Amino acid sequence: MDAAHERHELRRIERWLAVNDPGLAAALSAPGAEPRRLNRRPVRFTVDLLGATCVVIGAATGVLTFVFVGVVVLMVGACLHTTRV
Numbered sequence: 001m002d003a004a005h006e007r008h009e010l011r012r013i014e015r016w017l018a019v020n021d022p023g024l025a026a027a028l029s030a031p032g033a034e035p036r037r038l039n040r041r042p043v044r045f046t047v048d049l050l051g052a053t054c055v056v057i058g059a060a061t062g063v064l065t066f067v068f069v070g071v072v073v074l075m076v077g078a079c080l081h082t083t084r085v
Contacts, residue, residue, distance in 0.1 A: 039084050047077040 018025040051073030058066025 039080055041084075044077060044080045044084065047073060047080060051077055 014025070017028075051070045054066045054070030054073060056070075058064060058068075058070055
């Protein structure tokens with residue numbers, strides 16, 4: 001496919017979306033869209049705190065399940081920090 005054909009298809013999809021779901025089309029084209037609630041600062045730091053707490057509890061008690069869960073939660077927190085808006 002060449003670039004002109006891709007632009008034509010994109011305009012066709014945009015028109016279809018505007019006819020079938022005008023609310024979504026408006027939300028997608030609006031400048032400065034509202035940031036996702038899941039990625040706000042208090043949520044990110046709460047996830048970090050939860051992950052660190054699980055790792056510390058797991059290390060203190062020797063329960064590796066807590067350590068594993070804590071590391072997974074910390075990875076989710078890192079992803080949230082990386083993709084923040």
